[in-house]
Amino acid sequence: AAPKPMKAQAKLVGDIISKPPILANQNISINEASKILIENGINHLPIVDENKNLVGIITSWDIARAVAQNKNSILEIMTATVISSTVDEPIDVLARKMSIYNISGAPILDKNKKVVGMITAEDLSKLVGIRAKL
Amino acid sequence: AAPKPMKAQAKLVGDIISKPPILANQNISINEASKILIENGINHLPIVDENKNLVGIITSWDIARAVAQNKNSILEIMTATVISSTVDEPIDVLARKMSIYNISGAPILDKNKKVVGMITAEDLSKLVGIRAKL
Ligand SMILES: C[S@@+](CC[C@H](N)C(=O)[O-])C[C@H]1O[C@@H](n2cnc3c(N)ncnc32)[C@H](O)[C@@H]1O
Numbered sequence: 001a002a003p004k005p006m007k008a009q010a011k012l013v014g015d016i017i018s019k020p021p022i023l024a025n026q027n028i029s030i031n032e033a034s035k036i037l038i039e040n041g042i043n044h045l046p047i048v049d050e051n052k053n054l055v056g057i058i059t060s061w062d063i064a065r066a067v068a069q070n071k072n073s074i075l076e077i078m079t080a081t082v083i084s085s086t087v088d089e090p091i092d093v094l095a096r097k098m099s100i101y102n103i104s105g106a107p108i109l110d111k112n113k114k115v116v117g118m119i120t121a122e123d124l125s126k127l128v129g130i131r132a133k134l
Numbered sequence: 135a136a137p138k139p140m141k142a143q144a145k146l147v148g149d150i151i152s153k154p155p156i157l158a159n160q161n162i163s164i165n166e167a168s169k170i171l172i173e174n175g176i177n178h179l180p181i182v183d184e185n186k187n188l189v190g191i192i193t194s195w196d197i198a199r200a201v202a203q204n205k206n207s208i209l210e211i212m213t214a215t216v217i218s219s220t221v222d223e224p225i226d227v228l229a230r231k232m233s234i235y236n237i238s239g240a241p242i243l244d245k246n247k248k249v250v251g252m253i254t255a256e257d258l259s260k261l262v263g264i265r266a267k268l
Contacts, residue, residue, distance in 0.1 A: 034202035043177075043195055043238065060194040061177055067197055068168035095263035104177070104238075104256050122238050125258030129229035 013094055014087030016127075017108050017117030023048050026055055026074055030066050033058050033074060044105040046115050047078055054107055054115055056080045061104075084109050085119065095124050147228055148221030150261075151242055151251030157182050160189055160208055164200050167192050167208060178239040180249050181212055188241055188249055190214045195238075218243050219253065229258050 022040050024033060026047045036045055037060050047056040056078035066077045085094045085106045098106060098121065105120035156174050158167060160181045170179055171194055181190040190212035200211050219228045219240045232240060232255060239254035 031201055034198040037195065037198045038202045041236070060198040061171065063198040063201055064168040064171045064194040067165060067201065068172040092263050095259050098256075099260045099263055102175075121255040121259040122232070124262045125229050125255040126233045127262050128258045129226050129233055 011091045011127075012087065013085050013089045013091055013108055013119060016091065016123060017087070017119060019117065021046060021107065021115050021117050023052070023115060024058070025049075026078065028074060030063065030072065030074060030077070034060075034063050037063070042118075044107075044118055044120060046082070046107040046118065047074070048115060052114050054082055054084065054109065054113070057082045057105075057107065059104065082107060086110070087116065091124070091127070094119060098124070145225045145261075146221065147219050147223045147225055147242055147253060150225065150257060151221070151253060153251065155180060155241065155249050155251050157186070157249055158192070159183070160212065162208060164197065164206065164208060164211070168194075168197050171197070176252075178241075178252055178254060180216070180241040180252065181208070182249060186248050188216055188218065188243065188247065191216045191239075191241065193238065216241060220244070221250065225258070225261070228253060232258070 108117040
């Protein structure tokens with residue numbers, strides 16, 4: 001039988017996160033943050049405190065901002081008010097949230113507010129390719 | 135009547151590009167490229183020659199690479215083999231191409247190979263939110 005069209009409404013954020021998240025502490029330097037982004041081929045780095053609680057996010061755009069505006073510390077370029085999601089949020093709700101807040105990624109939190117993954121616009125845009133095939 | 139589900143197959147890249155592209159010349163510095171990204175709130179900067187032909191692309195990830203690896207010139211961090219698209223390419227084909235090549239954006243070229251726009255993973259991920267509403 002032909003595959004059924006995917007129901008977007010049924011798909012949850014938890015269905016498409018896979019990797020353990022790459023996280024960093026807020027004491028790192030801009031150079032160290034850049035290295036983490038490059039070595040892992042990623043654009044988003046959630047920043048956590050000693051208890052692994054989310055305190056901010058650094059993206060490669062923030063690194064470009066540091067270069068453009070001669071900022072020298074993570075705290076100057078980090079976004080502290082992080083738009084996040086949970087594993088049980090429908091993917092389309094997260095997609096709209098990312099669109100409304102004009103962000104390219106969101107850390108995914110579990111019930112205890114620990115970061116368990118990241119979802120980026122790249123992850124979501126892959127769904128466009130998949131759906132169109134059905 | 136209720137809106138019909140959007141047919142992904144029918145949608146072309148040209149249907150979702152709107153803004154004129156922000157472009158730069160390859161003679162700019164890394165600092166200037168960073169400023170263009172930040173002032174325009176973008177992550178991708180197609181690089182063109184005097185004749186407006188595409189010669190590369192710079193993203194904020196490349197700026198992070200310059201910071202991580204102490205690179206000092208655009209030519210060192212620019213990706214010269216650019217994956218591009220055309221206004222008449224179906225959106226889902228572009229989405230798969232971006233996924234396969236692990237890129238987060240593609241310059242859109244017209245028949246004369248001039249850059250007429252950019253499509254990013256963020257643009258595509260907005261479609262996930264829209265489709266899910268139907
Ligand atoms: C391999 S990705 C890794 C990070 C992330 N996946 C992303 O796309 O931003 C980053 C590299 O892709 C390159 N890139 C982005 N868009 C491109 C395109 N349309 N064609 C070729 N290379 C591109 C950038 O210049 C950068 O060096």
